[in-house]
Amino acid sequence: MSLNEFTLIDRYFTRPPRAAAGVTLGIGDDAALLEVPAGCELVAALDTIVEDRHFLRGADPAAIAHRALAVNLSDLAAMGAKPAWALLALTIPEAQEQWLEGFARGWFALADRFAVELVGGDTTHGPLTISVQLSGYVERGTALRRSGARPGDVLAVTGTLGDAAAGLALARTARTAGESSAAAAELRRRFDYPAPRVEFGRVARRYASAAMDLSDGLSGDAPKLAQASGLAAHIDIGRLPLSAALRAFATPQQARDWAVSGGDDYELLLAVPPSRLAALEHEADGLGLHLTVIGECREGTGVTWSIDGAAAAAPAAGYDHFR
Amino acid sequence: MSLNEFTLIDRYFTRPPRAAAGVTLGIGDDAALLEVPAGCELVAALDTIVEDRHFLRGADPAAIAHRALAVNLSDLAAMGAKPAWALLALTIPEAQEQWLEGFARGWFALADRFAVELVGGDTTHGPLTISVQLSGYVERGTALRRSGARPGDVLAVTGTLGDAAAGLALARTARTAGESSAAAAELRRRFDYPAPRVEFGRVARRYASAAMDLSDGLSGDAPKLAQASGLAAHIDIGRLPLSAALRAFATPQQARDWAVSGGDDYELLLAVPPSRLAALEHEADGLGLHLTVIGECREGTGVTWSIDGAAAAAPAAGYDHFR
Numbered sequence: 001m002s003l004n005e006f007t008l009i010d011r012y013f014t015r016p017p018r019a020a021a022g023v024t025l026g027i028g029d030d031a032a033l034l035e036v037p038a039g040c041e042l043v044a045a046l047d048t049i050v051e052d053r054h055f056l057r058g059a060d061p062a063a064i065a066h067r068a069l070a071v072n073l074s075d076l077a078a079m080g081a082k083p084a085w086a087l088l089a090l091t092i093p094e095a096q097e098q099w100l101e102g103f104a105r106g107w108f109a110l111a112d113r114f115a116v117e118l119v120g121g122d123t124t125h126g127p128l129t130i131s132v133q134l135s136g137y138v139e140r141g142t143a144l145r146r147s148g149a150r151p152g153d154v155l156a157v158t159g160t161l162g163d164a165a166a167g168l169a170l171a172r173t174a175r176t177a178g179e180s181s182a183a184a185a186e187l188r189r190r191f192d193y194p195a196p197r198v199e200f201g202r203v204a205r206r207y208a209s210a211a212m213d214l215s216d217g218l219s220g221d222a223p224k225l226a227q228a229s230g231l232a233a234h235i236d237i238g239r240l241p242l243s244a245a246l247r248a249f250a251t252p253q254q255a256r257d258w259a260v261s262g263g264d265d266y267e268l269l270l271a272v273p274p275s276r277l278a279a280l281e282h283e284a285d286g287l288g289l290h291l292t293v294i295g296e297c298r299e300g301t302g303v304t305w306s307i308d309g310a311a312a313a314a315p316a317a318g319y320d321h322f323r
Numbered sequence: 324m325s326l327n328e329f330t331l332i333d334r335y336f337t338r339p340p341r342a343a344a345g346v347t348l349g350i351g352d353d354a355a356l357l358e359v360p361a362g363c364e365l366v367a368a369l370d371t372i373v374e375d376r377h378f379l380r381g382a383d384p385a386a387i388a389h390r391a392l393a394v395n396l397s398d399l400a401a402m403g404a405k406p407a408w409a410l411l412a413l414t415i416p417e418a419q420e421q422w423l424e425g426f427a428r429g430w431f432a433l434a435d436r437f438a439v440e441l442v443g444g445d446t447t448h449g450p451l452t453i454s455v456q457l458s459g460y461v462e463r464g465t466a467l468r469r470s471g472a473r474p475g476d477v478l479a480v481t482g483t484l485g486d487a488a489a490g491l492a493l494a495r496t497a498r499t500a501g502e503s504s505a506a507a508a509e510l511r512r513r514f515d516y517p518a519p520r521v522e523f524g525r526v527a528r529r530y531a532s533a534a535m536d537l538s539d540g541l542s543g544d545a546p547k548l549a550q551a552s553g554l555a556a557h558i559d560i561g562r563l564p565l566s567a568a569l570r571a572f573a574t575p576q577q578a579r580d581w582a583v584s585g586g587d588d589y590e591l592l593l594a595v596p597p598s599r600l601a602a603l604e605h606e607a608d609g610l611g612l613h614l615t616v617i618g619e620c621r622e623g624t625g626v627t628w629s630i631d632g633a634a635a636a637a638p639a640a641g642y643d644h645f646r
Binding site: 028043046048053075079085087089119120122124126138145147211212228 | 348351352354357359367370375399407408414438447448449450468536551
């Protein structure tokens, strides 16, 4: 490393010590010492993003940092957990100050929003790869899981679907196409700066029977919730929430395909007992977030699809990112 | 990924559920749910290893897995912590079954030895990079830190130094030189399968005033302990413990240089009040590990060196792995 690893960490990632919740010992020793609040379980996620796979070569380093942390925040959101501490493993081809400055800016902008403290990690020379480990906690026994859905529960999603896939398509062609409409800018923002539904996940613990985050697209992820809960999921494609930006930008068919199979939206998919749906919708409203019922849980296995009530073929499952 | 990510995880990394200590929810959901024992702090480390940087291209996948976990175990050993739960982020160019089988074998051999449960992670396509996040715990207020040394403490190291650097030199030339002596095999083993000093770290909590693990070489790491403790370290190079294998393989000068500046030994460097040294040596003996006094802590800053009592120039600081 042209800059010493410790110089790097010091310059960009160490901030003045502050009384951060639960941090007994942060960056600078062999490991961090942390205090999980009494009555809580530890919740731990680890996600890696790789250049050319999860973000485009030459992407804004602030957006890369945002993504690396956001995908983990989204995992904790899906558990209903409160995020607290992050470890950052940054593998970079070379230590470019401007890149690091942008990365640190993107990191701390999102970390501060959710009071996530950076407590350690590792910088290494190598192909651009970022692994973030995020820990948090949840009141014992109250975590949302994928396995808690029951037949009769409705399936609902937060926000809108397909926007990030459209944003990625735009990002790939931006240099040649020069798309500059407000809709395009909004879709790019949805891909570059996913908004993890942390506050909603905390609230949803009290109403939902199961939850997961949508990282690989609904057609790839819904079968995982169905399998974990030991039931069948039915989804009506006609009910999938589409943003005004997506409807302005894409044909109805393309918008639908992205909403079904596109990844990287980082919305939550929830199973909710019908008796609790209205209350959860009200909570979502309070957070400025829309909740849309897209289907239901049934006895059986697998996922079935319809379009406005008429049976539809299963879409190709799974979103293989940049493939 | 040619094999679906979940198929991969299922096939090689999921084992039959067992009542693992503190694991409420392991692999398969958005995040793991874990229970830190009452009265303990959480201890968390994250380390990444990259092909061509921390291990040679074509290295045995079992050795790669061992290293990825061992470097984190060594971090927890240096804190005196009990390891418990690992998250594995595996970025691989392609899903080769033979490679994955070897990796899983190396992983579980070491994980089982220290009762480390794999509770989640991530597999991704990309240049071979492995990030492991290891969590454990330590009785509140008893963790070893780098910052606790006091003037008058002796400096001691576990085991022998320089072996891994010799082993790496052998690994690099093995194809052409065909070195096959017992000494060479031992040095290769020391590089390929570092032995984290976990049990000793647990014991050392009761005697040592500070500790850190030696990953970057004594000349690179000793200044970190001195700086963290706000004092000067003095080290006599003539006292550095050299293995019989290293003495058989290398010239005295080369052996000394590797012991001073070579990395990857993953021994512990400890500051110990003189009054507690004999008791700690006795504990080490009980674990079949030798503890060697190599110097002392003094008022001041930085690290000074001598050879058999005569002042010596400071060696080049830091071990830049494969550079």
